[in-house]
Amino acid sequence: MADFIRNPVVTLPDRNPAPHFCEQELAFTEEEKTKIARWVSQYPTPDGAVMWTLWLAQEKFGFLPPEVLRLVGEELGIPYAQVYGVATFYTQYYKQKKGVCVLDVCTCFSCQFTGGYDLLHYLEEKLGIHAGETTADGCFTLQEVECLGACGSAPMLQVSNGPFVHCVTRARADALIDALKAGRMPEFASVTLPQDEDELGGNRRTDVAFCERYATLPIAKHTR
Amino acid sequence: MATKAGDWRSYQRVLLPPVRDLHKLSVYGDYAALRKVLAEYSPQEVAGIVKKSGLRGRGGAGFPTGLKWSFMPPIKAGVPRFLCCNGDESEPGTFKDRQLMEFNPHQMLEGILIANYAITAKTCYLYVRGEFADWITLIDAELAKAYEANLVGDNIMGTGFSTDIVVHKGAGAYICGEETSLMESLEGKRAYPRIKPPFPAQSGIWGYPTTINNADTLACVPPIIKRGAEWFAGIGAPGHPGPILYGISGHVNCPGVYEYPSGMLITDLLEEVAGGMRGGKALKAVVPGGASVPVLRADMIDGVTMDAGSLKKAGSMLGTAGMLFLDEDTDMVAFLRRVTRFYHHESCGQCTPCRDGTGWMENLVTRIDEGEGNLRDLDLLLDLCNQMEGRTVCALADAAAWPVRNTILRFRKDFEAKCRSSMWTAKTVA
Known part of the structure; x- marks a missing residue:
């Protein structure tokens, strides 16, 4: 038997990486502690508040390295292992440092067949990175994600777990990147229901020409 | 033609009524x-x-x-x-x-x-x-x-x-x-x-x-x-009454969420509600209720209505009523590849048949899509579906197996066209 512990086939994650934050940074302010206390009071046990607290920690620190998870565990009085387990289960908690703006491009089937992969590959070329990578200047991370629940306005993307950008064309993608570089986040955009289009004055896309090229296939890693 | 949905053209919406600023409490009422x-x-x-x-x-x-x-x-x-x-x-x-x-x-x-x-x-x-x-x-x-x-x-x-x-x-x-x-x-x-x-x-x-x-x-x-x-x-199909939010997406002219009674004809939803297929192309496939329900071929939707009974008879399910329409140019192998990829990514990893099965499904369908599969892979995939169904704690493995089995059985020609010709011949599948 090969010694898989010493010579792992797949590289194991570093269990004790060098900390990203020093002791002084690792603390919640009084205001944040009040918020956490409110969440804890809403559940029968403090465990329930762990997801909200992780969201708060991610907003504060940008991502969730082990020392931040330990801080969350101490604040809620639950074991580090449980916090680690939760943080690693959900895809929206970032375990690694990401770019300032994270572009989550939906490529699930509704988007796939209306140009989701076109959009993803266009952004890959524009930013000079593959999906899953961060640009050298640390501005953008590009990710391929599963269905974001906006299939009627496909193709679409989400910026940094926040606003949705609907019906993205190449021109709109260019404008979005420029706006993000200038520090402007997209606003919350409401897409009118199709049944209300005439009565309430809709903002729905009516031109469909730009997403005729839906034939792009997902590109497998080994063919790159 | 009379449908179970009755006079759906004059249907008054109750879930998403056409009122401006309804999301405000002052407009909604107390x-x-x-x-x-x-x-x-x-x-x-x-x-x-x-x-x-x-x-x-x-x-x-x-x-x-x-x-x-x-x-x-x-x-x-x-x-x-x-x-x-x-x-x-x-x-x-x-x-x-x-x-x-x-x-x-x-x-x-x-x-x-x-x-x-x-x-x-x-x-x-x-x-x-x-x-x-x-x-x-x-x-x-x-x-x-x-x-x-x-x-x-x-x-x-x-x-x-x-x-x-x-x-x-x-x-x-x-x-x-x-x-x-x-x-x-x-x-x-x-x-x-x-x-x-x-x-x-x-x-x-x-x-x-x-x-x-x-x-x-x-x-x-x-x-x-x-x-x-x-x-x-009294609204819509008896046995599954009430308003349904039909989420229509894919190659249609007006995608979006529509509220209509249950029991709408799929053809009505496509032609009259969603404005027909984009670019006047022909319909190839319909997914009537989200990724996990079996896909229907265009020739299978005649007279089929959107309620549990009728869709079951047609060989599919209502699911969440999130409908995807695909046109004649769609590559069904690429479609299935994305679906299996989704389930592989979203399997929680608790039960082995699902954790490993969804991964193998993705690998096999990817191989076929890349033109390196052979006909025996199709039978292997169907066998894999049988091995996964009903053997896990939750229904995710079943939900992953249904689209794979039905897409292969219903679009077998598409898959065979992408397979490499080889010494192995396809076995007949029941």
Whole structure:
């Protein structure tokens, strides 16, 4: 038997990486502690508040390295292992440092067949990175994600777990990147229901020409 | 042609009515249905009305809602009871709950309060997926206004009934839409589904009696109270009555969420509601209810209506009514490749048949899509489906197996065309 512990086939994650934050940074302010206390009071046990607290920690620190998870565990009085387990289960908690703006491009089937992969590959070329990578200047991370629940306005993307950008064309993608570089986040955009289009004055896309090229296939890693 | 949906062209919408700024409390009004319930009915009567209306769950399984409420055990002192509202809408092709939260959140909140009264729960956890951060902000703001107006909280409208709504933000996991893993997620654990029984009504969140309903289901409750169970039972297909939010996406001219009675003809939805196929192309396939239901070929949808019975006869399911229309140029192998990739990514990893099976499915379909598969792979995939179904804790493995089996069986020529010709010949499959 090969010694898989010493010579792992797949590289194991570093269990004790060098900390990203020093002791002084690792603390919640009084205001944040009040918020956490409110969440804890809403559940029968403090465990329930762990997801909200992780969201708060991610907003504060940008991502969730082990020392931040330990801080969350101490604040809620639950074991580090449980916090680690939760943080690693959900895809929206970032375990690694990401770019300032994270572009989550939906490529699930509704988007796939209306140009989701076109959009993803266009952004890959524009930013000079593959999906899953961060640009050298640390501005953008590009990710391929599963269905974001906006299939009627496909193709679409989400910026940094926040606003949705609907019906993205190449021109709109260019404008979005420029706006993000200038520090402007997209606003919350409401897409009118199709049944209300005439009565309430809709903002729905009516031109469909730009997403005729839906034939792009997902590109497998080994063919790159 | 007369359909089960009746005169659907003159249908008056109740879930997403055409009212500007309906999401504001001042426009929505002050919860008349809740007031009526608190003044006139006992909890058992409310459950009875909902049972009589024939409302079935809109989250995919289609379980009768009133029956689910009546499963709650008798009240015991000191044992809290909970309601969960499932707004973790992650099924690909489904986007109805998001529209509901955006355009009519108060109807959903009112439905939650009525359900809380019917099952005598003191707290409802409204689980919204983490991707809908903007909509959580919107609901939080509206909920705060409802608290101010004493429509939620202690002693609602002076009737002595108290209840709370707590918004819980998910963080991106498809599996959290499954009821038991949603409960695990609420408890602050990894969202691994639990074995049933015990069912949530006996042992739910933190072991207490719990009822879980979809957000869309609960939004149907206030109109039932206002207009009566008979009115609701008379809408659309008998056996699966009520308004349905059809989420139409894919190669159609006007994609989006449409509210119509259940039992609409699929051809009506395509041609008259969604404006026909884009570019005048021919239809190739329809996915009638989200990624996990079997796909239908274009020649299989004649006369098929959108209700549980008719779709079952046609060889598919209603699911969440998130419909995807695909045109003649669509590569069904690429479609299946993306679907298997989705399930591989979203499998929680608790049960081996699902964790490994979904991965092998993706590998095999990818190989075929890259032109390196052979015909024997198709039979291997079908065999894999048989090995996965019914062998796991939750239904995710089944949901992954159905589209694979049915896409291969119904579009076998597409798959064979992409396979390498080899010494192996295809075995016939039943």
